Amino acid sequence: MPPRRAISGRSQEPRQRLTEELRRLRLQKGDSLRQLGEALGWDWSLFGKMEKGQTLGSPEVAEALDHYYGTPGLLLALWELAAANPSQFKEQYRRYMALEAEAVSLWHYGVSILPGMLQTEGYAHEVLAASGTKGSELMQQVEARTGRRELLVGEDAPPFRTVLSEAVLCMSLADTEQWRTQLEDLIEAAERPNITVQVLPYGSGPHGLVSTDVMFLRLSDGRTVAYTENAYQGELIQETASVERLQQAYDAVRDLALSPVESRKFVMRMLEEVPCDPST
Known part of the structure; x- marks a missing residue:
């Protein structure tokens, strides 16, 4: 039939x-x-x-x-x-993505990679490929991840703060031109009024988020939820006491980080160390 x-x-x-x-x-x-x-x-x-x-x-x-x-x-x-139905985002991210789109403010700590909302296409492609994603799925995941950048664009975009471990900036891409593009994009993003970028230097010592990537979302109803992630899995945390403990750890990390002005200078120094393409 x-x-x-x-x-x-x-x-x-x-x-x-x-x-x-x-x-x-x-x-x-x-x-x-x-x-x-x-x-x-x-x-x-x-x-x-x-x-x-x-x-x-x-x-x-x-x-x-x-x-x-x-x-x-x-x-x-x-x-x-x-x-x-299978979509651009894996199952464990779907509920989080719905909340992310509704958030009125966001703040983040990164252990080893940039948050998806600040990743360029070249950066996202190399990071996702390194995790084993291939072919059409890789292209779909890159498109989905870079599409999240739109959340921070426009006059009604929510405020977003990220504190980046120095390790994030030391893990350069294999493609030096793509790495240069990513650092330039990060510097430009830090100049936007709704985005704050801070760097946590290696010399800051141990802290409560030493091995934890975390994103906090403040929702329109006043609640705050958190999403923690490692290379293999992520967890959406909504229980108040657990979110509060993570926030206390985050506040301590933010206090140890460089100021936004000093952080921008830090990223600019990293950019100056990237080798230029000899063909240009």
């Missing part, structure tokens, strides 16, 4: 279908993204990212949209299908 042919003209891939329905319903209602954000109480940029497929949002957002558009259960069902 030949396969059934789609007759609606709409995508049969869950994530793409969700983005199509979100845009169709909004335009049908005649709302701009800003008007939608004002009506539902979320930052309007979240809905733009959902319509572009950059984030799925959360089930709570899908339910609110269903109520607003008068489509009970439709968008939530599409959200669940998209979340269950």
Whole structure:
């Protein structure tokens, strides 16, 4: 029996279908993204990212949209299908990614690599390839990771602080031109008003996050959640006492770090040490 042919003209891939329905319903209602954000109480940029497929949002957002558009259960069902379907991000990241897109402020500590939101395409490609990702999956993961940079762009972008262990800046890429591009991009990012970059020098001594990458997200309802990660797995932490302990460790690390001004000078010195391409 030949396969059934789609007759609606709409995508049969869950994530793409969700983005199509979100845009169709909004335009049908005649709302701009800003008007939608004002009506539902979320930052309007979240809905733009959902319509572009950059984030799925959360089930709570899908339910609110269903109520607003008068489509009970439709968008939530599409959200669940998209979340269950293989996507750009691995399963353990999905809930975190939904919360990240809603965060009103973010702060981070990095042990050995830059946070995804500050990675250039060349940097992301080399780091992901080193972890064993290959072929089309590698290209998809690079696109997904660099797409997260959009979270920090625009007048409504949330404030973001990263404290980077000196080890992050000492682990250069094999491709020196790509490493130069990444350092230049990091310096430019540090000049943006919503981004703060600090460096924790080797001489700072042991601390509570010595082997832990962590990202904190402050959400619109006032809650703070944390996501810790190593090379093999990540964990979303929402329990208040556990988040508080991590925050205390983070505050101690931030106090040990160089100031933003001194950190920028530090990165610039690292950039000066990168060999130039002899062909240029």
